[in-house]
Amino acid sequence: MSKFLLSLHVLAAIVAVGPVTVAASMFPPAARRVPVPVAVGGADGGGADAGDVRTVRLLHRICRVYAGLGIAVPVLGFATAASMGVLGDAWLIASVTLTAVAAGLLAAFVLPRQEELLEQLADGQPVERARTVRLAMFTGLFNLLWAAVTILMIVRPGSTTGA
Template identity: 55%
Template sequence: MTVAASMFPRCALRACDGGEREGRREGTATAVLLHRVCTGYAVAGVVVPVFGIATGAQLGVLTDAWLIVSLVMTVAAAALLGLAVLPGQRRLLALAEGAATKEAARPTASRLSMVTGMFNVLWAVVVVLMIVRPGSTTGA
Protein backbone atom coordinates (compact mmCIF):
# COMPACT_ATOMS: atom_id res chain seq x y z
CA MET A 1 0.00 0.00 0.00
CA THR A 2 2.81 2.41 0.76
CA VAL A 3 4.11 2.00 -2.79
CA ALA A 4 0.68 2.61 -4.35
CA ALA A 5 0.10 5.64 -2.12
CA SER A 6 3.52 7.04 -2.99
CA MET A 7 3.01 6.54 -6.74
CA PHE A 8 -0.47 8.08 -6.77
CA PRO A 9 0.35 11.82 -6.78
CA ARG A 10 2.75 11.49 -9.72
CA CYS A 11 0.28 9.40 -11.74
CA ALA A 12 -2.56 11.80 -10.99
CA LEU A 13 -0.41 14.75 -12.04
CA ARG A 14 0.44 12.94 -15.26
CA ALA A 15 -3.29 12.62 -15.87
CA CYS A 16 -3.54 16.42 -15.52
CA ASP A 17 -0.69 16.95 -17.96
CA GLY A 18 -2.95 18.36 -20.63
CA GLY A 19 -1.71 15.99 -23.32
CA GLU A 20 -3.87 14.18 -25.81
CA ARG A 21 -7.13 12.66 -24.64
CA GLU A 22 -5.92 9.06 -24.75
CA GLY A 23 -2.92 9.82 -22.52
CA ARG A 24 -5.11 11.69 -20.05
CA ARG A 25 -7.56 8.78 -19.92
CA GLU A 26 -4.76 6.27 -19.40
CA GLY A 27 -3.18 8.37 -16.62
CA THR A 28 -6.53 8.78 -14.91
CA ALA A 29 -7.18 5.03 -15.13
CA THR A 30 -3.82 4.34 -13.45
CA ALA A 31 -4.56 6.85 -10.70
CA VAL A 32 -8.01 5.31 -10.15
CA LEU A 33 -6.42 1.86 -9.85
CA LEU A 34 -3.85 3.09 -7.33
CA HIS A 35 -6.62 4.75 -5.30
CA ARG A 36 -8.57 1.47 -5.28
CA VAL A 37 -5.48 -0.39 -4.08
CA CYS A 38 -5.02 2.11 -1.25
CA THR A 39 -8.68 1.97 -0.27
CA GLY A 40 -8.73 -1.83 -0.36
CA TYR A 41 -5.64 -2.13 1.79
CA ALA A 42 -6.99 0.49 4.19
CA VAL A 43 -10.13 -1.56 4.73
CA ALA A 44 -8.13 -4.80 5.08
CA GLY A 45 -5.65 -3.04 7.37
CA VAL A 46 -8.30 -2.67 10.06
CA VAL A 47 -7.46 -6.21 11.18
CA VAL A 48 -3.78 -5.37 11.82
CA PRO A 49 -4.33 -3.88 15.31
CA VAL A 50 -6.75 -6.71 16.15
CA PHE A 51 -4.12 -9.33 15.31
CA GLY A 52 -1.48 -7.24 17.08
CA ILE A 53 -3.47 -7.19 20.30
CA ALA A 54 -4.34 -10.88 20.00
CA THR A 55 -0.70 -11.83 19.38
CA GLY A 56 0.48 -9.55 22.21
CA ALA A 57 -2.00 -11.19 24.58
CA GLN A 58 -0.84 -14.65 23.48
CA LEU A 59 2.80 -13.71 24.08
CA GLY A 60 2.00 -11.89 27.34
CA VAL A 61 3.52 -8.61 26.19
CA LEU A 62 0.47 -6.31 26.17
CA THR A 63 2.13 -3.95 28.64
CA ASP A 64 5.51 -3.81 26.86
CA ALA A 65 6.42 -0.35 25.65
CA TRP A 66 7.28 -1.48 22.09
CA LEU A 67 3.79 -2.93 21.60
CA ILE A 68 2.00 0.07 23.08
CA VAL A 69 4.06 2.48 20.96
CA SER A 70 3.46 0.44 17.81
CA LEU A 71 -0.30 0.29 18.47
CA VAL A 72 -0.44 4.06 19.06
CA MET A 73 1.55 4.65 15.86
CA THR A 74 -0.73 2.26 13.96
CA VAL A 75 -3.76 4.26 15.09
CA ALA A 76 -1.99 7.49 14.09
CA ALA A 77 -1.13 6.05 10.67
CA ALA A 78 -4.71 4.84 10.21
CA ALA A 79 -6.06 8.28 11.12
CA LEU A 80 -3.66 9.95 8.71
CA LEU A 81 -4.66 7.51 5.99
CA GLY A 82 -8.39 7.89 6.54
CA LEU A 83 -8.46 11.62 7.22
CA ALA A 84 -5.79 12.94 4.87
CA VAL A 85 -4.35 10.49 2.34
CA LEU A 86 -7.52 8.94 0.91
CA PRO A 87 -9.46 12.24 0.83
CA GLY A 88 -6.44 13.91 -0.80
CA GLN A 89 -6.39 11.20 -3.43
CA ARG A 90 -10.09 11.74 -4.10
CA ARG A 91 -9.53 15.50 -4.48
CA LEU A 92 -6.66 14.95 -6.89
CA LEU A 93 -8.70 12.41 -8.87
CA ALA A 94 -11.53 14.92 -9.14
CA LEU A 95 -9.06 17.48 -10.51
CA ALA A 96 -7.67 14.94 -13.01
CA GLU A 97 -11.11 13.85 -14.15
CA GLY A 98 -12.24 17.47 -14.36
CA ALA A 99 -9.48 18.26 -16.86
CA ALA A 100 -7.56 20.51 -14.48
CA THR A 101 -4.13 21.66 -15.57
CA LYS A 102 -0.99 20.28 -14.02
CA GLU A 103 -0.25 23.67 -12.46
CA ALA A 104 -3.68 23.79 -10.81
CA ALA A 105 -3.27 20.28 -9.39
CA ARG A 106 0.34 20.63 -8.23
CA PRO A 107 -0.41 22.17 -4.75
CA THR A 108 -2.85 19.37 -3.97
CA ALA A 109 -0.36 16.77 -5.19
CA SER A 110 2.43 18.31 -3.11
CA ARG A 111 0.35 18.24 0.07
CA LEU A 112 -0.71 14.69 -0.67
CA SER A 113 2.91 13.62 -1.23
CA MET A 114 3.92 15.13 2.11
CA VAL A 115 1.09 13.48 4.04
CA THR A 116 1.71 10.17 2.28
CA GLY A 117 5.38 10.36 3.27
CA MET A 118 4.39 10.91 6.91
CA PHE A 119 2.06 7.90 6.70
CA ASN A 120 4.85 5.79 5.17
CA VAL A 121 7.31 6.74 7.93
CA LEU A 122 4.79 5.86 10.64
CA TRP A 123 4.06 2.53 9.01
CA ALA A 124 7.77 1.73 8.54
CA VAL A 125 8.48 2.45 12.22
CA VAL A 126 5.61 0.16 13.22
CA VAL A 127 7.01 -2.62 11.03
CA VAL A 128 10.48 -2.21 12.57
CA LEU A 129 9.05 -2.23 16.10
CA MET A 130 7.11 -5.39 15.36
CA ILE A 131 10.19 -7.15 13.99
CA VAL A 132 12.87 -5.90 16.40
CA ARG A 133 10.66 -5.75 19.53
CA PRO A 134 13.15 -3.73 21.61
CA GLY A 135 13.33 -4.90 25.22
CA SER A 136 11.19 -7.96 24.56
CA THR A 137 11.87 -11.03 26.66
CA THR A 138 9.93 -13.45 24.45
CA GLY A 139 13.12 -14.84 22.92
CA ALA A 140 12.92 -13.20 19.50
Protein backbone atom coordinates in the same frame (compact mmCIF):
# COMPACT_ATOMS: atom_id res chain seq x y z
CA MET B 1 -0.94 -20.72 18.88
CA SER B 2 1.26 -17.60 19.24
CA LYS B 3 3.38 -18.58 16.25
CA PHE B 4 0.29 -19.16 14.11
CA LEU B 5 -1.21 -15.79 15.09
CA LEU B 6 2.12 -14.05 14.57
CA SER B 7 2.41 -15.60 11.12
CA LEU B 8 -1.09 -14.38 10.20
CA HIS B 9 -0.30 -10.94 11.60
CA VAL B 10 2.91 -10.62 9.54
CA LEU B 11 1.21 -11.96 6.40
CA ALA B 12 -1.66 -9.52 6.84
CA ALA B 13 0.80 -6.65 7.23
CA ILE B 14 2.66 -7.63 4.07
CA VAL B 15 -0.44 -8.30 1.98
CA ALA B 16 -2.56 -5.36 3.22
CA VAL B 17 -0.21 -2.58 4.25
CA GLY B 18 2.42 -3.17 1.57
CA PRO B 19 0.14 -2.35 -1.38
CA VAL B 20 -1.16 0.76 0.35
CA THR B 21 2.32 2.13 0.97
CA VAL B 22 3.39 1.47 -2.62
CA ALA B 23 0.20 2.68 -4.34
CA ALA B 24 -0.05 5.76 -2.13
CA SER B 25 3.55 6.64 -2.96
CA MET B 26 2.90 6.22 -6.68
CA PHE B 27 -0.27 8.33 -6.65
CA PRO B 28 1.15 11.90 -6.47
CA PRO B 29 3.62 11.56 -9.36
CA ALA B 30 1.01 9.68 -11.41
CA ALA B 31 -1.50 12.50 -10.83
CA ARG B 32 1.10 15.08 -11.91
CA ARG B 33 1.71 13.19 -15.17
CA VAL B 34 -1.93 13.33 -16.29
CA PRO B 35 -2.14 15.82 -19.15
CA VAL B 36 -4.98 18.32 -19.03
CA PRO B 37 -7.52 18.62 -20.45
CA VAL B 38 -8.44 14.98 -20.07
CA ALA B 39 -9.83 13.52 -23.25
CA VAL B 40 -13.25 12.06 -22.61
CA GLY B 41 -15.09 9.90 -25.07
CA GLY B 42 -14.25 10.07 -28.75
CA ALA B 43 -13.67 7.33 -31.26
CA ASP B 44 -10.64 6.00 -29.44
CA GLY B 45 -12.39 5.83 -26.06
CA GLY B 46 -10.42 8.69 -24.57
CA GLY B 47 -6.90 7.73 -25.60
CA ALA B 48 -3.83 7.99 -23.40
CA ASP B 49 -5.27 10.79 -21.28
CA ALA B 50 -8.16 8.62 -20.10
CA GLY B 51 -5.66 5.81 -19.48
CA ASP B 52 -3.60 8.10 -17.27
CA VAL B 53 -6.68 8.94 -15.23
CA ARG B 54 -7.55 5.24 -15.01
CA THR B 55 -4.08 4.58 -13.59
CA VAL B 56 -4.54 7.24 -10.91
CA ARG B 57 -8.03 5.91 -10.15
CA LEU B 58 -6.63 2.37 -9.84
CA LEU B 59 -3.93 3.52 -7.42
CA HIS B 60 -6.60 5.19 -5.27
CA ARG B 61 -8.75 2.07 -5.37
CA ILE B 62 -5.80 -0.06 -4.25
CA CYS B 63 -5.23 2.31 -1.34
CA ARG B 64 -8.88 2.30 -0.33
CA VAL B 65 -9.48 -1.45 -0.64
CA TYR B 66 -6.25 -2.55 1.01
CA ALA B 67 -6.68 0.02 3.78
CA GLY B 68 -9.94 -1.76 4.59
CA LEU B 69 -8.19 -5.12 4.55
CA GLY B 70 -5.50 -3.61 6.75
CA ILE B 71 -7.90 -3.70 9.71
CA ALA B 72 -6.83 -7.33 10.03
CA VAL B 73 -3.30 -6.25 10.98
CA PRO B 74 -4.07 -4.68 14.38
CA VAL B 75 -6.79 -7.25 15.10
CA LEU B 76 -4.33 -10.10 14.58
CA GLY B 77 -1.67 -8.06 16.36
CA PHE B 78 -3.78 -7.75 19.50
CA ALA B 79 -4.58 -11.46 19.39
CA THR B 80 -0.89 -12.27 19.01
CA ALA B 81 0.13 -9.89 21.82
CA ALA B 82 -2.51 -11.35 24.13
CA SER B 83 -1.34 -14.90 23.43
CA MET B 84 2.27 -13.85 24.09
CA GLY B 85 1.35 -11.94 27.25
CA VAL B 86 2.91 -8.66 26.08
CA LEU B 87 -0.12 -6.36 25.93
CA GLY B 88 1.36 -4.00 28.54
CA ASP B 89 4.88 -3.81 27.08
CA ALA B 90 6.10 -0.34 26.12
CA TRP B 91 7.23 -1.38 22.63
CA LEU B 92 3.77 -2.74 21.89
CA ILE B 93 1.98 0.33 23.24
CA ALA B 94 4.27 2.53 21.11
CA SER B 95 3.55 0.35 18.07
CA VAL B 96 -0.20 0.50 18.63
CA THR B 97 -0.02 4.28 19.02
CA LEU B 98 2.02 4.69 15.83
CA THR B 99 -0.36 2.35 13.98
CA ALA B 100 -3.35 4.43 15.11
CA VAL B 101 -1.62 7.63 13.98
CA ALA B 102 -0.78 6.04 10.61
CA ALA B 103 -4.38 4.87 10.14
CA GLY B 104 -5.68 8.31 11.08
CA LEU B 105 -3.28 9.97 8.65
CA LEU B 106 -4.41 7.65 5.87
CA ALA B 107 -8.11 8.17 6.61
CA ALA B 108 -7.99 11.92 7.26
CA PHE B 109 -5.33 13.19 4.87
CA VAL B 110 -4.18 10.70 2.23
CA LEU B 111 -7.40 9.12 0.95
CA PRO B 112 -9.49 12.33 0.97
CA ARG B 113 -6.78 14.26 -0.89
CA GLN B 114 -6.50 11.48 -3.44
CA GLU B 115 -10.26 11.70 -3.97
CA GLU B 116 -10.08 15.48 -4.40
CA LEU B 117 -7.33 15.16 -7.00
CA LEU B 118 -9.29 12.45 -8.83
CA GLU B 119 -12.34 14.72 -8.98
CA GLN B 120 -10.19 17.51 -10.42
CA LEU B 121 -8.74 15.20 -13.03
CA ALA B 122 -12.16 13.80 -13.93
CA ASP B 123 -13.43 17.37 -14.41
CA GLY B 124 -10.50 18.11 -16.73
CA GLN B 125 -8.97 20.62 -14.33
CA PRO B 126 -5.20 20.93 -13.99
CA VAL B 127 -3.68 19.55 -10.80
CA GLU B 128 -1.60 22.03 -8.83
CA ARG B 129 1.86 20.72 -8.04
CA ALA B 130 1.58 22.07 -4.48
CA ARG B 131 -1.41 19.79 -3.83
CA THR B 132 0.45 16.68 -5.03
CA VAL B 133 3.50 17.71 -3.00
CA ARG B 134 1.38 17.97 0.17
CA LEU B 135 -0.19 14.61 -0.61
CA ALA B 136 3.28 13.14 -1.09
CA MET B 137 4.30 14.57 2.30
CA PHE B 138 1.35 12.94 4.07
CA THR B 139 2.02 9.69 2.22
CA GLY B 140 5.67 9.82 3.24
CA LEU B 141 4.69 10.33 6.87
CA PHE B 142 2.28 7.40 6.63
CA ASN B 143 5.05 5.20 5.21
CA LEU B 144 7.56 6.41 7.81
CA LEU B 145 5.15 5.51 10.61
CA TRP B 146 4.76 2.00 9.20
CA ALA B 147 8.54 1.66 8.95
CA ALA B 148 8.82 2.66 12.61
CA VAL B 149 6.14 0.13 13.59
CA THR B 150 7.97 -2.57 11.64
CA ILE B 151 11.23 -1.77 13.42
CA LEU B 152 9.52 -1.81 16.82
CA MET B 153 7.92 -5.17 16.00
CA ILE B 154 11.31 -6.65 15.11
CA VAL B 155 13.56 -5.06 17.73
CA ARG B 156 11.02 -4.99 20.58
CA PRO B 157 13.11 -2.80 22.92
CA GLY B 158 12.93 -3.97 26.51
CA SER B 159 11.09 -7.15 25.51
CA THR B 160 11.73 -10.32 27.42
CA THR B 161 10.32 -12.54 24.68
CA GLY B 162 13.72 -13.31 23.20
CA ALA B 163 14.04 -10.85 20.32
